[in-house]
Amino acid sequence: MAACFFLQVAPVLILFIAHDPWMFYLFAILFGIGFGGEMTAFPIINRQYYGNAPVGTTYGWQMMGAGQEWLQEPS
Known part of the structure; x- marks a missing residue:
């Protein structure tokens, strides 16, 4: 999980030094691999933490909490 976050x-x-289009593609590939690794493990970790609670409900509440921060940012 730490490797995925990294x-x-x-x-x-x-992105700070990106001047050519290939650097943006490199960013997208590396970030996508990390994001995919995290999101695949996310439901498994939730199941281990919450036990037999409904995974869909806990996942939904967590994503709603993450979305709240996005909505409260100034535009």
């Missing part, structure tokens, strides 16, 4: 954070640094 693969999401490290490519953002590429």
Whole structure:
């Protein structure tokens, strides 16, 4: 999981020096691998943490909480 988080954070640094289109493609590939690794493990970790609680409900509440921050940011 730490490797997946690293693969999401490290490519953002590429964006600071990106001047050519291929650097944006490199960012998208590396970030996508990290994001895919995290999101695949997310339901499994939820199941281990919450036990037999409905996974869809807990996942929905977590995503709604994450979306709240996005809605409250100034435009």
